[in-house]
Amino acid sequence: MVRQRRGHGQQERGSSERRQLHRIDEDNEPRKSRMSWLWTIVMLLLLSVAAHLTYTGYLETRVTTRFDNNKMVTKSGLEVPQRYWGSYRTGVYFGMATREPHSPVLGLMWYQPQKLIQGAQSIRHNCDQGDNLKRYGWLQHDGVNFGIQELVDGPLTLKTSFVKRGHETCAGEWTARVEAVSNVEKEQELSLIFYVATEEKAEGWIQEDSVMRFEGHTPQLGDFFVTLLNYSNVLHSSQLVTKSEGLHKLRDTVMASLKWDVLNNNKFISLGGVLLPKGDNKPNFIATQLLVRTPFTMEVVYQRDEAGSGIQSFLASQEFDIELGRHSENFQRKFEDKFQLRAKGYKQEDVVDARATFSNLLGGIGYFYGSSLVMSKYTNEPRSYWKAPLYSAVPSRSFFPRGFLWDEGFHELLVSTWDVDISLDVIAHWLDLMNIEGWIPREQILGEEARSRVPEEFVVQRNENANPPTLLLTLKYMLTTMHGSLSKEHVNTISRFWPRLQKWFSWYNVSQIGPVPGSYRWRGRSVNAIHELNPKTLTSGLDDYPRASHPTEEERHVDLTCWMAVASQTMALIADKIGQNSERYSDTFATLSDPLQMNKLFWSESMRRYADFGLHTDAVKLGRKSKNDSTFIRIVQERPRLQLVEKTFGYVSLFPLLLCLIPANSPKLGDVLNDLRKPDLLWTPYGLRSLSTTSPAYLKKNTQHDPPYWRGPIWININYLTVKALFHYSRSEGPYKELAGEIYLQLRENLVTNVLKRYRETGFVYEQYNDKTGEGQGCKPFTGWSALVVLIMAEIY
Numbered sequence: 040m041v042r043q044r045r046g047h048g049q050q051e052r053g054s055s056e057r058r059q060l061h062r063i064d065e066d067n068e069p070r071k072s073r074m075s076w077l078w079t080i081v082m083l084l085l086l087s088v089a090a091h092l093t094y095t096g097y098l099e100t101r102v103t104t105r106f107d108n109n110k111m112v113t114k115s116g117l118e119v120p121q122r123y124w125g126s127y128r129t130g131v132y133f134g135m136a137t138r139e140p141h142s143p144v145l146g147l148m149w150y151q152p153q154k155l156i157q158g159a160q161s162i163r164h165n166c167d168q169g170d171n172l173k174r175y176g177w178l179q180h181d182g183v184n185f186g187i188q189e190l191v192d193g194p195l196t197l198k199t200s201f202v203k204r205g206h207e208t209c210a211g212e213w214t215a216r217v218e219a220v221s222n223v224e225k226e227q228e229l230s231l232i233f234y235v236a237t238e239e240k241a242e243g244w245i246q247e248d249s250v251m252r253f254e255g256h257t258p259q260l261g262d263f264f265v266t267l268l269n270y271s272n273v274l275h276s277s278q279l280v281t282k283s284e285g286l287h288k289l290r291d292t293v294m295a296s297l298k299w300d301v302l303n304n305n306k307f308i309s310l311g312g313v314l315l316p317k318g319d320n321k322p323n324f325i326a327t328q329l330l331v332r333t334p335f336t337m338e339v340v341y342q343r344d345e346a347g348s349g350i351q352s353f354l355a356s357q358e359f360d361i362e363l364g365r366h367s368e369n370f371q372r373k374f375e376d377k378f379q380l381r382a383k384g385y386k387q388e389d390v391v392d393a394r395a396t397f398s399n400l401l402g403g404i405g406y407f408y409g410s411s412l413v414m415s416k417y418t419n420e421p422r423s424y425w426k427a428p429l430y431s432a433v434p435s436r437s438f439f440p441r442g443f444l445w446d447e448g449f450h451e452l453l454v455s456t457w458d459v460d461i462s463l464d465v466i467a468h469w470l471d472l473m474n475i476e477g478w479i480p481r482e483q484i485l486g487e488e489a490r491s492r493v494p495e496e497f498v499v500q501r502n503e504n505a506n507p508p509t510l511l512l513t514l515k516y517m518l519t520t521m522h523g524s525l526s527k528e529h530v531n532t533i534s535r536f537w538p539r540l541q542k543w544f545s546w547y548n549v550s551q552i553g554p555v556p557g558s559y560r561w562r563g564r565s566v567n568a569i570h571e572l573n574p575k576t577l578t579s580g581l582d583d584y585p586r587a588s589h590p591t592e593e594e595r596h597v598d599l600t601c602w603m604a605v606a607s608q609t610m611a612l613i614a615d616k617i618g619q620n621s622e623r624y625s626d627t628f629a630t631l632s633d634p635l636q637m638n639k640l641f642w643s644e645s646m647r648r649y650a651d652f653g654l655h656t657d658a659v660k661l662g663r664k665s666k667n668d669s670t671f672i673r674i675v676q677e678r679p680r681l682q683l684v685e686k687t688f689g690y691v692s693l694f695p696l697l698l699c700l701i702p703a704n705s706p707k708l709g710d711v712l713n714d715l716r717k718p719d720l721l722w723t724p725y726g727l728r729s730l731s732t733t734s735p736a737y738l739k740k741n742t743q744h745d746p747p748y749w750r751g752p753i754w755i756n757i758n759y760l761t762v763k764a765l766f767h768y769s770r771s772e773g774p775y776k777e778l779a780g781e782i783y784l785q786l787r788e789n790l791v792t793n794v795l796k797r798y799r800e801t802g803f804v805y806e807q808y809n810d811k812t813g814e815g816q817g818c819k820p821f822t823g824w825s826a827l828v829v830l831i832m833a834e835i836y
């Protein structure tokens with residue numbers, strides 16, 4: 040229906056343009072000779088065509104036009120030496136890169152030769168769930184100086200640690216130590232491949248010095264050297280010096296080059312040697328393979344010859360131990376200082392696991408460079424956004440190793456607790472992705488390494504689509520909960536953000552406006568999604584959470600309206616802090632959070648709960664239209680009518696509570712709190728499920744093939760918002776203070792216990808948890824917002 044109406048509008052505009060042209064012709068006719076009359080027509084036509092083309096061109100290019108040239112990221116690359124090098128290649132098991140658009144990259148691959156030959160194993164490189172590593176992840180990582188990671192792969196346990204030195208004032212150097220031990224009785228053989236590679240576009244060069252030493256040069260780094268040191272138990276070594284088609288093809292390039300090497304009657308799988316196209320002596324990929332026996336250890340030392348005076352001392356062996364030990368101690372001290380878990384009485388093992396969970400979020404901060412593909416209603420096909428960097432914590436290193444807008448707001452609650460500078464830098468990068476309309480694309484797939492991992496249909500971002508503005512949640516948190524850690528400089532930075540924040544807010548306020556004043560509607564639901572039980576609302580972040588069965592423009596969404604209320608509240612807060620006029624925002628907040636209006640728009644008196652409103656029927660199911668059909672479609676068994684979607688109860692119904700918009704003395708708070716505790720609704724021993732067991736779409740597939748996603752499983756980000764709200768209401772005077780406090784304690788206990796228990800059992804923090812068994816499910820590791828369990832333990836809200 041939406042599409043029909045829009046099509047109609049375009050036709051009208053077309054014909055009124057024609058009418059106008061016609062009138063001008065008539066006006067001119069009597070006064071002109073026949074020649075000049077014709078001439079005028081031609082000119083006018085040409086002019087109007089030109090004007091039309093210019094205007095269309097203007098509309099087409101708007102989507103890819105920057106907000107302005109005043110960048111929010113004021114320092115990048117070597118201007119921020121502390122964060123120059125890092126484990127920014129979050130999608131690989133171990134990889135180092137700089138925060139430079141075309142950084143040289145270093146990384147690790149490994150495999151067990153016997154298993155590779157049998158076809159029972161592939162070469163390990165990208166974090167891949169199919170590799171079935173028993174567990175892997177950072178045990179410690181402080182986001183700046185060092186990291187310690189452990190990976191368990193069948194009978195092997197690998198450890199990759201790195202530590203930086205001299206990076207306070209310049210690019211500095213670093214050393215990575217790679218260790219491998221057998222975790223079964225028998226010692227194991229494995230092949231380790233360490234490499235350096237550059238992108239096609241990178242300036243500079245790399246070359247091999249010897250099997251154990253590479254060197255290279257870039258304009259930013261000058262000359263650099265990578266040396267493999269202090270290795271033991273090496274049975275065979277080989278090298279590959281070649282051209283790869285790109286960073287996403289490194290493993291394929293290695294695979295294609297493998298060959299047999301016969302040495303003293305022994306056969307070894309070896310790398311292919313120098314394999315450069317004829318006449319080309321510029322490799323972009325150099326790898327050294329060591330066939331080793333456990334226990335194995337090796338140090339990879341990255342250095343620069345800054346003074347041109349030769350390398351002085353290696354950051355290796357005992358010196359490495361000392362530096363790593365020092366940073367690790369600082370990290371543990373700072374962790375206790377920030378989160379106070381020991382002081383709260385947590386056991387040592389809980390603290391260790393919380394540290395690892397948090398480290399995985401920090402160690403999951405990546406640096407990306409490239410452009411998204413975007414579309415607007417004025418473009419016929421996808422266009423490239425401008426090339427830009429993104430510094431961002433990724434939700435999952437295996438499954439979502441890239442930036443997501445609404446995830447980031449949750450990530451930054453944790454990151455800003457740790458280091459406000461990192462968080463503001465991350466937010467600045469996101470704000471630089473704003474176009475002239477005020478839109479920020481919600482999923483950032485930048486660069487070929489990232490794009491190679493995303494299915495085609497998710498690549499293109501559309502400029503009418505929003506995503507919850509959670510970066511404002513972070514800014515609110517910084518200005519309230521964390522205000523003690525904010526320096527004047529931090530406030531100045533937020534002050535610089537102001538014009539973009541205003542534009543961002545107004546983009547939401549206009550583009551997502553709802554059908555009646557004070558309401559908002561997510562765009563991007565498709566009326567044509569006939570294969571979906573309930574057309575998805577990807578933009579809300581809650582993908583398949585059931586909404587009105589028939590998307591229309593009459594729809595209004597309770598979650599988005601609440602997001603807008605809290606966004607305007609935050610804008611007012613920021614304005615006050617930086618000395619800007621906050622009135623418009625506080626007025627908007629007052630309107631949106633007005634209980635009378637909220638109740639009028641979203642409260643179901645019969646069910647006593649908040650709900651979306653739209654063209655809806657619960658009588659839908661998936662099935663075959665006729666017996667012969669192979670695919671399922673949605674079958675509507677009852678005429679939809681405009682109504683509240685009130686039989687559906689779940690996360691969306693909770694938003695007025697989650698964002699603390701219900702007055703503390705409202706009986707509706709009592710209703711919502713009482714519903715929270717009912718096991719047939721949302722309560723489970725492991726946290727709140729996303730959809731009540733009584734809802735029509737509970738655990739229903741959305742298509743023949745799509746399993747339920749936000750239709751039952753327990754998600755940690757929404758549970759975090761719930762405990763945060765309960766904490767708030769348990770401290771607000773009113774009749775429900777005690778009830779809120781009671782539920783708070785139980786819910787917090789359930790969440791913490793279950794996430795830690797599953798981590799201990801399986802080695803992973805998960806995307807979601809099963810609402811019947813508490814088991815982790817969805818992708819793993821997922822130490823994006825699921826890492827919020829650390830803030831829940833610390834009771835920092």
Ligand SMILES: *[C@@H]1O[C@H](CO)[C@@H](O)[C@H](O)[C@H]1NC(C)=O
Binds near residue numbers: 268269353355356
């Ligand atoms: C590691 O290598 C460095 C540099 O060659 C050397 O000084 C040091 O003694 C080595 N340490 C061990 C434990 O072999």
Ligand SMILES: *[C@@H]1O[C@H](CO)[C@@H](O)[C@H](O)[C@H]1NC(C)=O
Binds near residue numbers: 545623624
């Ligand atoms: C948001 O939009 C509403 C409705 O158009 C308007 O009344 C309000 O002033 C806007 N708020 C801000 C802060 O621009």
Ligand SMILES: *[C@@H]1O[C@H](CO)[C@@H](O)[C@H](O)[C@H]1NC(C)=O
Binds near residue numbers: 665667
């Ligand atoms: C369904 O399949 C049967 C047997 O293959 C065929 O005779 C019939 O015409 C088909 N009906 C339709 C509606 O396609």
